[in-house]
Amino acid sequence: MTILRAIERFFSIVASAFLFCIMLLVSADVFMRYALSKPFSFTYDLVATYLLVGIFFLGLSETHAWRAHVSVESLIHACPPQIQRLAAMMSNLVGIALFGAICWFTATRTMQEYTFGNVLTGEIPWPAWTSIVMAPLGSGLLTLRLICELLLLASGKTIAEVTENPSAGSNGVVEIRGFE
């Protein structure tokens, strides 16, 4: 779990750096367009194909670890802790199936793009696999986290003990969520 947390933290910092880059790059692009009539030719490709994909997939696992994904908790919070733990295990199984499949299919696509040497159809012919590879990396890391959490829950740990958010399993909704 310690190694997993370290990788998650590293990925999250990279995702945060990508966020900062988008802000600077898009703002600079607007400035260049109006002040010098010379917008960057690579902004769209770099932001959409690399940075946005990176923010989502690299931040995916830590977002789950912090229980920042939206869920409907009003019903399950009314149940006893044992039922809540069982429900969390089922929820983890669902996540493992979904993200395991996404990891597998995007990894296969990455290998294909690499083998055939495909490039992106934009202003700059970047190798396609360099963008897509973030999908199996991020979804694979989330799958690993979900497996670890499932094993810990099965061994008798509580929901609060397996997450990075101490208020999870009670009403952690106010603590961490609220992006509406």
Added chain:
Amino acid sequence: MTVFFGIGLLFVLLAIGAPVGFAMGFSGLFGLIISGHAQVISGILSTSPISTVSSFEMITVPMFLLMAEFVLLSGIADDLFKAAATFLGRLPGGLGMATAVAGAGFGAICGTSTASAATLASTSLPAMIRQGYEPEMASGVVAISGTLSMLLPTSIALIVFGLLAQVDIGRLLIAGIVPALLVMITIMATVFLLAILHPERAPAPARVPWKERWILLRRVGPMIALFLTVTGVIYSGLATPPEASAVGALGALVFAAARGRVNRVSLLHALRRAAHGTCMIAMIIVGAILFGYFLTLSFVTQDLVAWVGSLDTSRWVILILILVGYLILGSFMDQMAILVLTVPIVMPMIRSLGFDPIWFGILKIVTAEVGMITPPIGLNCYVVARYSGRRPEEVFRGTLPHFIAHLIAIAILLAVPSLALWLPSRIGN
């Protein structure tokens, strides 16, 4: 029959508390398998999650979230409330009305309702209580004023609606401005009436000299400039909403830095929180897209649209029923979850009934505002309770008059669509 299995599984997974994005994605895949479309899954999973998050429009989500984080970091809300209070404070319920104005001003640069409510709860609520305001009334006006963020440009809820409903996000953001003003006036009128009926619940503060008023107004000048920049470039067509959002985030960072609030730790914290928010929103959109494949291939939406079209009922009755459904859902479901679960199904219906999707989007978001203060899960009330140390029941009771007033505001928006549609029709003119 397979449709019911897919949708039934979705509801079971939601009930056990699975993240909405996970539940929708998994149910969608399950639905595709049992309906005999398993062969398309590898193609969908290897392309769809990546293509969904790599649309240029998607930039608005992380950038407005980041802008909100930097605005929170700057601590502007306190000055904003003080400035509004010096001008409105002497009127009956003046500090409550100033809270609504501060909520609108803050909401214009911070597009998340809960962040807005939390900020108002730690700035204007203590000021009102110090002044002798009844805590129930004061916390109620704070909780409802926070929801104004959902209607103003930079609103994350409007952007998510726009991405799901595939409507022009620039027009949608501009469309929210007049309804937001209407809602702000509704809140102010409610507070005014309450203060007239029960003056002891909202005593007036001492008069503030004009010199001090101008000093406070000058301090909020950069915030007004930031709002005008973001809204102005979208309205004039000088920049797209994604570009405006990035410039807004940079402006907010410069503003927070100028106030000496930015250091390495606070910057990283703001970036990580915005990254988490982006992942959360992108995840539910990815889940909705995966579930959407199942709905499309099983013809559920088309069948539903055809069925609604065959009904011998006025389209206005159907629209009102949909809005009432949203109000009921809002009392026990998260607003993001409601958006992602309903918009892909409701929007084709709205279009087939001949209603404007942008106008409907605004109506939907106003019902979401009501959901943010409706028990048992009205999130803003819990936020205010938490940040002010008051009991949630007290805050819920305080929002009751605003709940009723909001229903009147919804009726006005329903009766006069041009309130939402006039401003976007002027974009670029």
